Amino acid sequence: MNNYHISATESGWELRKVGATRASKSAATKDEMLQVTAAFLEGKTASVKIHKKDGTIQEERTYPRSADPRESKG
Template sequence: MADKKPPPLPRFTLEKNTKGGGWDLKREGADRATKHFEKKSEATAGGALSRALPGGVGTVRIRKEDGKVQEERTFPRSRDPDDTPG
């Protein structure tokens, strides 16, 4: 009997809102933000990202102000793939 893989996690991106300022957490493919933060530090500290995700589950690609990827986080941590850095 083969091991059953869990379903893929929903993917999100935390990126600078160039029109209105602040930082937006968006689900992949969505036009509207799931959550808006005034500061990036607000979004990345104290579990704010995991609380903003529906059900606290997903991967978040965190971008720098220039749009380059800074890091990627997985929630819950136990779902982080072993074969990826970070």
């Protein structure tokens, strides 16, 4: 499973694969970045850590959702 991070930059937001030197995708807003990420990862299995503007982790998502290792009872 590939691991990615969504982080704020000076010019907007970026999706970067762990270990990569360049961003895979970029967008002006966080909402737009989330949409771009979902389309980019369609058909792939990946874990995405979504950061707040201050750099702390807000949440983690798994694509596709069926690949999430955590069982949910609700």
